[in-house]
Amino acid sequence: xxxxxxxxxxxxxxxxxxxxxxxxxxxxxxxxxxxxxxxxxxxxxxxxxxxxxxxxxxxxxxxxxxxxxxxxxxxxxxxxxxxxxxxxxxxxxxxxxxxxxxxxxxxxxxxxxxxxxxxxxxxxxxxxxxxxxxxxxxxxxxxxxxxxxxxxxxxxxxxxxxxxxxxxxxxxxxxxxxxxxxxxxxxxxxxxxxxxxxxxxxxxxxxxxxxxxxxxxxxxxxxxxxxxxxxxxxxxxxxxxxxxxxxxxxxxxxxxxxxxxxxxxxxxxxxxxxxxxxxxxxxxxxxxxxxxxxxxxxxxxxxxxxxxxxxxxxxxxxxxxxxxxxxxxxxxxxxxxxxxxxxxxxxxxxxxxxxxxxxxxxxxxxxxxxxxxxxxxxxxxxxxxxxxxxxxxxxxxxxxxxxxxxxxxxxxxxxxxxxxxxxxxxxxxxxxxxxxxxxxxxxxxxxxxxxxxxxxxxxxxxxxxxxxxxxxxxxxxxxxxxxxxxxxxxxxxxxxxxxxxxxxxxxxxxxxxxxxxxxxxxxxxxxxxxxxxxxxxxxxxxxxxxxxxxxxxxxxxxxxxxxxxxxxxxxxxxxxxxxxxxxxxxxxxxxxxxxxxxxxxxxxxxxxxxxxxxxxxxxxxxxxxxxxxxxxxxxxxxxxxxxxxxxxxxxxxxxxxxxxxxxxxxxxxxxxxxxxxxxxxxxxxxxxxxxxxxxxxxxxxxxxxxxxx
Amino acid sequence: xxxxxxxxxxxxxxxxxxxxxxxxxxxxxxxxxxxxxxxxxxxxxxxxxxxxxxxxxxxxxxxxxxxxxxxxxxxxxxxxxxxxxxxxxxxxxxxxxxxxxxxxxxxxxxxxxxxxxxxxxxxxxxxxxxxxxxxxxxxxxxxxxxxxxxxxxxxxxxxxxxxxxxxxxxxxxxxxxxxxxxxxxxxxxxx
Numbered sequence: 001x002x003x004x005x006x007x008x009x010x011x012x013x014x015x016x017x018x019x020x021x022x023x024x025x026x027x028x029x030x031x032x033x034x035x036x037x038x039x040x041x042x043x044x045x046x047x048x049x050x051x052x053x054x055x056x057x058x059x060x061x062x063x064x065x066x067x068x069x070x071x072x073x074x075x076x077x078x079x080x081x082x083x084x085x086x087x088x089x090x091x092x093x094x095x096x097x098x099x100x101x102x103x104x105x106x107x108x109x110x111x112x113x114x115x116x117x118x119x120x121x122x123x124x125x126x127x128x129x130x131x132x133x134x135x136x137x138x139x140x141x142x143x144x145x146x147x148x149x150x151x152x153x154x155x156x157x158x159x160x161x162x163x164x165x166x167x168x169x170x171x172x173x174x175x176x177x178x179x180x181x182x183x184x185x186x187x188x189x190x191x192x193x194x195x196x197x198x199x200x201x202x203x204x205x206x207x208x209x210x211x212x213x214x215x216x217x218x219x220x221x222x223x224x225x226x227x228x229x230x231x232x233x234x235x236x237x238x239x240x241x242x243x244x245x246x247x248x249x250x251x252x253x254x255x256x257x258x259x260x261x262x263x264x265x266x267x268x269x270x271x272x273x274x275x276x277x278x279x280x281x282x283x284x285x286x287x288x289x290x291x292x293x294x295x296x297x298x299x300x301x302x303x304x305x306x307x308x309x310x311x312x313x314x315x316x317x318x319x320x321x322x323x324x325x326x327x328x329x330x331x332x333x334x335x336x337x338x339x340x341x342x343x344x345x346x347x348x349x350x351x352x353x354x355x356x357x358x359x360x361x362x363x364x365x366x367x368x369x370x371x372x373x374x375x376x377x378x379x380x381x382x383x384x385x386x387x388x389x390x391x392x393x394x395x396x397x398x399x400x401x402x403x404x405x406x407x408x409x410x411x412x413x414x415x416x417x418x419x420x421x422x423x424x425x426x427x428x429x430x431x432x433x434x435x436x437x438x439x440x441x442x443x444x445x446x447x448x449x450x451x452x453x454x455x456x457x458x459x460x461x462x463x464x465x466x467x468x469x470x471x472x473x474x475x476x477x478x479x480x481x482x483x484x485x486x487x488x489x490x491x492x493x494x495x496x497x498x499x500x501x502x503x504x505x506x507x508x509x510x511x512x513x514x515x516x517x518x519x520x521x522x523x524x525x526x527x528x529x530x531x532x533x534x535x536x537x538x539x540x541x542x543x544x545x546x547x548x549x550x551x552x553x554x555x556x557x558x559x560x561x562x563x564x565x566x567x568x569x570x571x572x573x574x575x576x577x578x579x580x581x582x583x584x585x586x587x588x589x590x591x592x593x594x595x596x597x598x599x600x601x602x603x604x605x606x607x608x609x610x611x612x613x614x615x616x617x618x619x620x621x622x623x624x625x626x627x628x629x630x631x632x633x634x635x636x637x638x639x640x641x642x643x644x645x646x647x648x649x650x651x652x653x654x655x656x657x658x659x660x661x662x663x664x665x666x667x668x669x670x671x672x673x674x675x676x677x678x679x680x681x682x683x684x685x686x687x688x689x690x691x692x693x694x695x696x697x698x699x700x701x702x703x704x705x706x707x708x709x
Numbered sequence: 710x711x712x713x714x715x716x717x718x719x720x721x722x723x724x725x726x727x728x729x730x731x732x733x734x735x736x737x738x739x740x741x742x743x744x745x746x747x748x749x750x751x752x753x754x755x756x757x758x759x760x761x762x763x764x765x766x767x768x769x770x771x772x773x774x775x776x777x778x779x780x781x782x783x784x785x786x787x788x789x790x791x792x793x794x795x796x797x798x799x800x801x802x803x804x805x806x807x808x809x810x811x812x813x814x815x816x817x818x819x820x821x822x823x824x825x826x827x828x829x830x831x832x833x834x835x836x837x838x839x840x841x842x843x844x845x846x847x848x849x850x851x852x853x854x855x856x857x858x859x860x861x862x863x864x865x866x867x868x869x870x871x872x873x874x875x876x877x878x879x880x881x882x883x884x885x886x887x888x889x890x891x892x893x894x895x896x897x898x899x900x
Contacts, residue, residue, distance in 0.1 A: 052897060141844070162840060166810055175843040191851055199849050293853040298866030299873065317856075361866070364859035398897035497883070623738050624809040630802035631840040637796070678798040682778070685735055686771035688727075700731070703738035 018271055025072050025269045032068040032438065037061040039431040042416045046424065052399055059392040066385050067438050069378070074258070074442035077265025078449055089267065090234060090326040093227045094220070101223040103139040104202035106282075108218065111145045111189045113182075114153055115209035120144070121160040122598035123212050126591045128168055133590075134215035139222070141201070142174040145189050147182045151667040152615030154178060155629060162628050176632065180672055186278070187294060187310035198285050208279035211238065214333030214591050221282040224328070232288070232323025233315060235274060235281040236334040237263045241584045241592060245340045246574055247565035250476045252338060253469050253580035257460065258446045263329035272324030273371035276315035280334045284323065288314070291321040297361045302354045302495045309355025312379055313362060316372035333589060341515060341566035342480070343522045346487045353383040353491040386488035393551065397533070400541035443470055459583035469580050479561050482554035486526050519563035530555025613695070616659045616667055619677070621699040626681045633674040647676050655683055658693035728769035729754055735777055739805075740814040741821060749822055753777045781805065784822050788832050803839060810838035 040060045044053040095101065108127065112120050124142065131137050144161055148154045161176040168174070179192055190206065198204070203225055205218055217236065224234055237259065243252040267274070292314045297304040307313050315325045339345040356379040362368065363376055417427045450457050450466055460466040534552050537545050545552075554561070564570060574580050584592060618625040639647075650670050653661050662670065670676045684696045732750045741749060757773040764772065778801070785804035795803070808814070811834040813821050820827045858866065872879040 143843070162806070162810065166838070171837070171839075172841055172844075175841070177843055195849055195851050196846050197844060198851070199847050200844065289849060289851050291854070293851045295853045295855050298858070298862070299869040304866070304869065361858055361862045362856065364861040366857040366859050394894075395897060398894055402897055621738075623735070623805050627802045627805035627809070628840060630798065631806055632842045633799075635796045635799055674796075674798060678802075682774070685731065685774045686768070688768055688770065700734055703734045 013272065018269075021076075021269050021271075025076060028072040028075065029065060029068045032071065033061060033065040036064040036068070036431065036434055036438075039417065039427060039434065040064070043424065043427055043431070052395065056392060056395055056399075059388050059395075063385055063389055063392065064435070066381060067435065070262075071438045071441045073262050073265030074445050075265070076268045077261040077263065078445040080264040080268045081261060081449055082452070089330055090224055090228065090231070090272075090328050091220075091330050094223060095227070098220065098223050101226050103136055103219065103222050104226060105200060106140050106218075106222050107193070107197065107201040107204040107285075108140055108142045108207065109145055109190065109193060109204055110143065110207045110209065110211075111147065111186050112157065112209045113147045113186070114150050117153055117156040117160050118599065120157070120209050121164050122595050123210065124174075125164055125168065125598050126594040127207075127213055127215070127218075128164075128170060128174065129594055130213075130215035130591045131218060132168075132215065134219050136215070136219050137173070140173070140218070142170070143193060143197075144174075144176045145193055146176065146178040147185070147189050148178070149182070149664065149668065151619075151664060151671055152613065154668070154671065155615030155619045155625065158628050158632060159625060178632065184294070184306055185308070187307070187314075191293060194285065194289050198289050201285050203282050204285055204288075205282045206279050208336055210337040211280050212241070212335040212591050212595060213280060214589060217331055217333035218282075220331060221328075224326075225282055225284060228324065228326070230322070230324050231272070231284065231326055232318035232321070233276055233281055233283045234326045234328050235276055236331050237327065237329045238280045238334045238336040239332075239582070239584055240338045241335045241582075242337050242595075243340070243580075244568045244571045245566050246570040247342055247345070248338055248340045249571045249574055249580040250473055250565070251345075252582055253460075254473050254477075255338075256582040256584070257450065257466065257470070258442050260329065261442065261446050261449055263327065267327050267329050270327065270371055270375075272326055273319055273369055274315070274325045274327040275375045276311040276318075276325060278309075278311035280336060287318060287321065287323050291317045291323075297358060300498075302498065303358060304361070307355075308358060309352065309379070312356075312359060312375055316362065316368050316376065319369045319372050320367045333591070335584065335592065340568075341518070342483065342562040343515070343518050343566065346484070346522065349383075349484070349488060350491050353488060354495050356380050356383055357492060357495045383488045383492050386485045387492045389485050390489040393548070397537065397541065397544065397548075400544045401536070404540045440474075443474065446470075456583070459581075459586050461578045461581035461586065465578045465581060472579065476565070478550050479554045479557065482530075482551040483523065483526055483558045483561070485551075486529065486555065515566035516559075516563045519559045519566065523558040523562050526555050526558045530558065613659050616671065617695060617699050619671060620659075620680045621684055621696065622703070623681070626677065629671065630674060630677050630681075633672065633677060635674050639675075644675075647673050651676050651679055651683070654680065654693075655687070655696070656691070656693055658695040660695075661693075722769075724769045725754065725758075728757060728773035731770045732757075732773045732777055735774060736814075739781075739808060740812070742814070742818065745814075745818045745821065752822075753780060756780065780822055781808070785835065788827055789836050806840045807835050807838045810840070811835050 037057070037060065041053075041057050044057050047053065108131075110120070110124055124144065128137075128142060131140055144157065146154065146157055148157060157178075158176060161174070165171050165174045177193070177196075179189060182188065184191065194204075203222055205213070205221065207213065213236070221234055221236070225231055228234075239259075240248075240252040240255050243249040294307045294310055294313060294317075296306060299305065302308075319325055339348050359376040359380055363373055363380075368376075418424075422430065447466065447470060450460065451463060457463050457466065460469070530552050533548075534545075534556060537548065537552075575585075588596075619629045620626060647670065650662065650666060654670065659667060670680075684692065684700065689697050729750060732753050733746060736746055736749055736753075753776050754773055756776040756779075757769060760772050760776060761767070761769065782801050782804060785808065786800075789804070789807070808821075811831075813831060813835065816834075817828065817831050820831055872882065
């Protein structure tokens with residue numbers, strides 16, 4: 001099946017305008033990069049460093065083009081936002097009265113992997129109630145697609161699902177599915193759903209475990225898909241929320257302040273050839289099923305094998321099949337949480353870097369659209385550029401040391417800029433100023449954009465607070481950048497050398513003060529590199545110290561910086577001071593208030609929480625928990641005898657020695673076996689005390705009448 | 710049933726005392742509270758005692774719990790009818806889950822496990838709380854399609870595969886890169 005052709009709707013699809021826009025963006029990048037590259041090249045050519053000049057100049061030009069690209073997004077995004085009545089947004093395809101657009105059956109998917117069940121179901125509750133309030137609940141089904149490997153969390157998820165379904169009256173509308181094998185991780189989880197139930201739905205909305213979307217937004221997305229039959233996917237731009245640590249609050253603030261402008265810039269040139277970010281998006285089921293089942297890459301993981309960052313590739317495959325992929329930057333009511341600390345940020349980067357580096361294979365794949373290749377390339381460069389930056393700094397240091405050892409003059413040949421009356425020092429300063437202006441352009445434009453909108457300014461706590469926030473955010477970014485440079489450079493090299501990453505759950509919150517232990521473990525090597533680098537420069541090239549001082553400071557102080565910004569107390573203090581406020585904090589939507597209310601409520605009595613093993617114990621002993629768990633298991637009456645014998649042996653072991661006698665995978669295996677769950681429940685209640693491990697006896701006693709009544 | 714006689718009989722038999730306590734705990738775990746709890750426990754012990762004569766070697770607690778499970782199963786089956794061809798274990802699980810979700814022991818304590826007629830609302834609530842993990846399956850095929858990676862990636866892939874098969878060659882390549890980097894650094898400090 002290929003994409004249907006759509007007549008030009010309004011002015012949304014105008015090839016000539018799209019070409020003009022892309023030419024404008026590319027021209028901006030080329031002009032800016034060429035100017036910076038000229039200034040740098042002119043400086044380098046004056047030095048007697050022969051072929052090194054080529055290497056440094058090539059790396060500089062590549063990195064400068066990245067800066068120019070970022071600045072272009074901010075510049076065109078600013079223009080786009082300031083120009084009222086921009087028709088090139090998918091939102092404009094909705095008719096004046098959107099309610100005239102009929103809805104279609106849509107599944108809302110919530111893939112989970114060992115995330116906190118309390119948070120997952122509080123979020124799902126908020127989304128469900130919001131869809132209910134929209135008055136269109138009948139068009140939606142909700143699926144919790146669990147890949148959790150923690151047996152306690154698995155049991156808790158089941159209980160919370162049943163309890164939530166009961167509370168909301170969502171029986172037959174909210175479903176739970178646990179995969180036995182986590183083949184292909186999240187992408188495989190979605191594909192598994194589609195293979196089982198995909199054909200029931202025209203669209204599906206993919207969420208993340210921490211996503212929130214309002215019912216109105218989801219309904220609008222469905223209507224947008226109905227209005228745009230050629231659209232294969234519409235991606236929303238989730239706002240960060242619920243940040244508590246200082247690190248998370250700064251990220252949340254900067255994303256919320258600068259984000260809309262960058263997103264408008266992105267939408268300016270990509271239009272229907274956008275990208276997919278893996279969640280908070282709606283997808284046309286048929287198109288996805290026909291074109292987006294991912295193949296394996298050549299080689300083995302981490303560089304080859306299964307595709308980790310599936311979202312970019314799925315968007316590229318949809319586009320290859322002729323479907324449009326839109327970004328809806330102006331659609332509100334879509335949220336997610338960010339990593340709470342620098343350590344968590346780095347862990348997420350580790351996964352993403354591996355996924356993005358894999359995309360190198362696909363850069364030259366046949367049939368991909370040019371815009372898809374740009375997205376893949378930019379994804380690769382977002383990590384590879386850190387390595388290039390690091391290498392250029394190292395080369396710069398080595399070359400400077402070389403000058404020191406030979407006493408050669410820095411600039412024996414006057415540069416071309418000299419013809420304009422500029423000395424070498426002025427030329428270097430001009431280049432530095434040019435770079436700083438480009439780096440700060442987005443912040444300046446974002447503040448102007450904010451200042452022109454009084455209502456929005458108030459949502460950030462006023463202009464003074466926003467200015468203060470931007471000032472501290474700049475300092476934060478300056479210290480953060482070199483740390484991320486080293487992290488990302490290491491990740492890229494690790495991937496190339498064949499060191500992969502495990503699929504881990506992202507932590508969403510941290511309590512208390514500075515996280516010293518974690519900071520030392522994460523950053524000691526960066527601190528050491530920073531100190532050694534500083535000493536080497538101080539001894540051999542002190543003139544270079546002022547130029548590298550910000551980079552070195554970021555490395556030398558990485559431990560206190562990471563520990564302090566990981567502090568929830570510091571985050572709360574900033575909140576009290578009115579710093580880093582966002583619209584979601586100052587005027588939270590009803591969905592976010594609903595989420596917070598749910599999290600404050602105590603869980604139901606049957607939900608096993610707390611100690612390790614509580615879920616497994618409850619699934620065996622508690623008749624209700626056992627019943628719910630057993631309801632969700634498939635019977636396998638024809639198991640081979642060796643498998644039955646294995647389970648019998650495991651049952652006896654666990655009855656006599658308790659669940660701790662098993663490894664996590666064994667617990668999962670036993671809890672996945674219907675016969676074992678039946679028998680263990682029966683035996684725990686029937687056996688004499690001396691035939692059972694103490695844990696079972698104690699759990700039985702907890703149900704004695706006094707406790708029950 | 711004569712519940713008092715069961716209690717009196719248990720008084721002198723520790724194993725039946727233990728069985729009684731076990732049944733009380735099991736029913737308590739279902740949300741059954743006093744005074745219905747005592748009454749039902751007594752009934753179940755009497756049933757277990759009946760079974761004990763036919764199965765003399767078995768522990769009273771095991772017989773009592775099995776009797777409790779059988780009674781619960783039979784009671785719900787009597788009300789909601791067929792388990793739609795489900796295996797016994799699965800059907801029993803659905804029944805027990807429904808009892809809890811419908812809050813039968815709390816809302817209708819006098820009717821729980823009773824042999825008499827139950828209110829229509831109770832039956833309706835039991836039927837409506839069936840745990841439903843997902844709608845009926847509608848399987849589709851979603852086969853992955855190969856991507857033609859183009860000549861550059863194909864060449865890189867074949868090189869990768871070659872290096873993968875020849876660990877010595879791979880190690881040599883890594884050493885060569887490492888030594889080249891050192892040589893470059895050496896050259897850099899001597900312009």
